[in-house]
Amino acid sequence: MKAPWRRLRSSWRARGDSHLSGALTGQVHAALEGAALAQAMVNKKVNPADARSQIAEIEHRGDEQRAELVERLSQTLVAPLDREDLFRLSRSIDDVLDTIRDFVREADLYQIEKRKTYRPFLDDVVGAIESLDEAVDALWSKPHRVPLKALEAKKAARGISRGYQDEFAKIIDGTVSPQALKHRELIKRLDMVGMRINDAADVLTDGALKRGY
DSSP states (O other), X not given: OOOHHHHHHHHHHHHOOHHHHHHHHHHHHHHHHHHHHHHHHHTTSXXXXXXXXXXXXXXXXXXXXXXXXXXXXXXXXXXXSOHHHHHXXXXXXXXXXXXXXXXXXXXXXXXXXXXXGGHHHHHXXXXXXXXXXXXXXXXXXXXXXXXXXXXXXXXXHHHHHHHHHHHHHHHHHSOOOHHHHHHHXXXXXHHHHHHHHHHHHHHHHHHHHHTTO
């Protein structure tokens, strides 16, 4: 005979909660879309002014998905993570997108010239969010894989942090100039993106372990 929690887990796996999972996945996809836009901007495929306009629309869609998730949480009795953990996860993903928005906005304000400097950062950001997306998707299908995918997101996030440290060291060793100060602010913003991704991965791992996956 199945234990009570195993019976409940089988129940939500069988019927699913398409609205709840769809809202959370929609949030992650909005963050991924924002990261891809920032990546296109630093690769000179989109100019900063256009990227700034587009990121505002992406953020709005992400906010709509978060509002949907919060509403669904109040109506959901059984979910793959505790409601408090799902709420924290949603907030962390929202923070990821908000910080990407700030990077794009500041890149336009500062009129950055050497955009290629930020390519490795954005490559890691996109990779980390893709792993986060896989971890979220696994919640409803293969929950035992959640900690592994969350760990992959954390590893990519650490790459962002290492990149920040390397670039910051160069700034300290160089001449202080307005351009150097702008560069420092932008890499700091990207480091914050990595920290927010790390927060989301931690929530996933903690929540999964709490449920015994």
